[in-house]
Amino acid sequence: MEWLHTLFFGGGIAHAVLILALVITLGILLGKVRIGGISLGITWILFVGIAMSHFGMTIDGEVRQFVQEFGLILFVFSIGLQVGPGFFSSFKHGGLTLVGCATAIVLLGVAVTYVIHLATGTPIPTMVGILSGAVTNTPGLGAAQQAYADATGYNDPTIALGYAVAYPLGVVGIIFSMIFIRYALHVKFEKEDEGLAALSDEKKLAAKVSVEFTNAMLDGATVEHVRELINRQFVISRILHADGEITMPDADSTIRVGDRLWVISRAEDSEAIVAFLGHRVEMNDEAWGNNTPDSVLISRRILITKPSINGKKFSDLHLRTRYGITITRVNRAGVDLIPYQGLELQVGDRVMVVGTEKAVAKVADVLGNSLKKLKQPNLVTIFVGIALGVLLGSIPLMNVPQPVKLGLAGGPLIVAILIGRFGTHFHLVTYTTMSANLMLREIGIALFLAAVGIGAGDGFVDAIVGGGYRWIGYGVLITVVPLLVVGIVARLWLKMNYYTLMGLIAGSTTDPPALAYANATAGNDMPAVGYSTVYPVVMFLRVLTAQVFILFAL
Template structure:
């Protein structure tokens, strides 16, 4: 049975593969267990790695370190691709307030950790590990470990130990903060629902409305002439003549008194557009689609799947001129956009095309309209991005006193965000299905947590017995103090809706279990909106501050 002992406690490749497989398997199974409706989820992989390593199932340091860093790169890169398209827009449409509050939570957490270091004498690497666990941010842990190894040339296992000790109560502390704020400020959901109605009054990016044309000053003028006058983004998709005839509209279409217009415009502009043309009338989508005398006018949603279209503008394709169709809406990641001529198209966009059946079919062939093509991953974008990320992360930015680098967490994250936002400008296909992105991300974080746990297990129990139990209290302070302070300011001074505030709290900690609790408590999607608004910026700040904390303290 020597072979069996070697397989479980040896030092070969088979042993390494088996160890990682067992750690990840048991970690995922334990992650399905919920206590009080709360689960530590995939973080159980870390604790299983610590447990097995403590009893002798270790992995060669070189192999373990490679798996750890490569898993981290896969994780942060897939996150960057996901949040990249919305990273800049997070600062728009009122999001600046949420982002500002989330930034304050991040910085207060770092300040609290530093005060604990000064007051207790706990080493900076350990404090940064506790900080990463307290705010439930695994990429920050990876960034701190790599920054310390680059600066000192050695690994410090107490970073991972601090993280492991602080993480469980970090999850609980975030949810507990939501409860404390709710009861301390005597928040009533009935009043929050009234406030939610006001928040929900903000329009979507694209709204459609039926309007009767009554502006006598513009009788007989073309749509192009009127668009220059109103100076707002809108599309007139169809025009119904007083006779009941429905025609597709283009820039040269003349409007006459009594015409009815189907207008798609930005939510904030729609009232002004309606007042400019005439007044609203009630018409259903069916009325607009089925009243055509020749029954040839159809509308169809077409998926852009041809890589050649990626990054091109509507003006480049000249669809209206060539095929006689109208594009009324563009749906990107569940959001409707106004299809103006300068809009750059991306693979994965869905465009609403209005025209004859023959013309619509030709446009579908041009744009691709093949869901099967999108099932194939665009590996070249991923690996080119990883290569550029590693290069960026290795460039010394400052020397105070050690070279400051973005590292293997920060570099790929920034490049992925930039590719997700601007990749179409360089003809890079950045689209990945949600399932493919999630698979890549989960594999990366599972490998990373398993490697970290295996590396930290040998000295974990001794560290806890030697005063490490105090780290639990430090973690609770780092978790809750910044959240409570900023929550009080956001609620009492900024008058933030409690549902949005819960999303801010969960997003500032990038904590999915807290978001799940917030969504279940609220019964609406406002926590998810707040979470997604601050998530990209917070993820970036957590990685950056963890590295800076380590490097400036050395």
């Protein structure tokens, strides 16, 4: 049975793969256990790795380091690719306030960490690990470890130990902060629902409205002339003439008083457009479709799947002039956008096309409309992005006193965000299915946590017994103080809706269990909207501040 003992406690590739597989499997199974409705989720992999390493089941240092860094790269790159399209838009439509509050939470957490360092003398590398655990931010842990290793040439195990000790109460502290603010400030869900109803229009970028044209000054004007006068983005999808005929207009179509128009516009512009054209009338989508004589016009959502269309503008395709169709909406990642000639299309977009059945079929051939093609992974984009991210992360930016680099966490994250947002300009297909992105991310974080746990297991118990139990208290302060201070300010002075505030709290700590609790409590998607608004910026700041904090101490 010597071979079995060697397989579990020896060395070699088989031993390393077996230990990693066991750690990840047991960690995932334990992550399904809930206590009081709360679970530590995938972070159990870290604790299982610590336990197995404590009992002698470790792996070779170089192998472990490779698995750890490559897992981190996969994790942060997949996150960046996912949030890239919404990274810059998160600053618009009121999101700047949310981003500002989230930034304040991040910086206040760093300040509390530094004060605890000054008061207790706990080394900064350890405190950065505690900070990452207190805000449940694994990429921050990876960034801190990478920055320390790059600057000193060796690893500090107390970074991972601090993370592991502070993490459990970090999850609890985040949810506790939501509950405390709710009861301390006497939040009533009925009033929050009223505020939510007033904000509901802001979440929808495209609105459909039926209008009776009564502006006699523009009787006989063309659609293009009316659009120039209003100077707002909108599309007239169909015209119901006085004789009952429904037509699909183009730029040269004329509008007569008494015509009814089906207008697609941004929600915030719809009232102004209606007031200019005439007055609103009640006609639902079925009425417009069912009144079409002989079903001449149909509407269909077409999926863009041809790589040759990626990055092209509507003006490049000339779909209206070639096929006589109208594009009324573009759906990207669940959000309806108003089409205009300069809008750049991406693989994965769904466009609403109105026209004859024959014309719509031709447009479908041009755009692709093949769901099967979207299931094929775009590995070139992923590995080109990883290569560029590693290159960017290795560039010395300054020397204070060690070279400051973005590292293997920051470099791929920034490149992935930029590719996700601007990749179409370089004909890179950035679309990945949600399941493929999630698989890549989960594999990466699982490998990273397993490697970190195995590396931190030696000395974990000794660290707790030797005073590491104090780190739990430090972590609670780092978790709760910034969230309560900023949360109360946002609620009392900024009058932030409580549902959005819960999303802000969960997003500023990048904590999925807290988001799950917020969604279940709210019963709507406002916490998820707040979470996704601040998540990209917070993820970037957590990685950046962790590295800067480490380098500041050296």
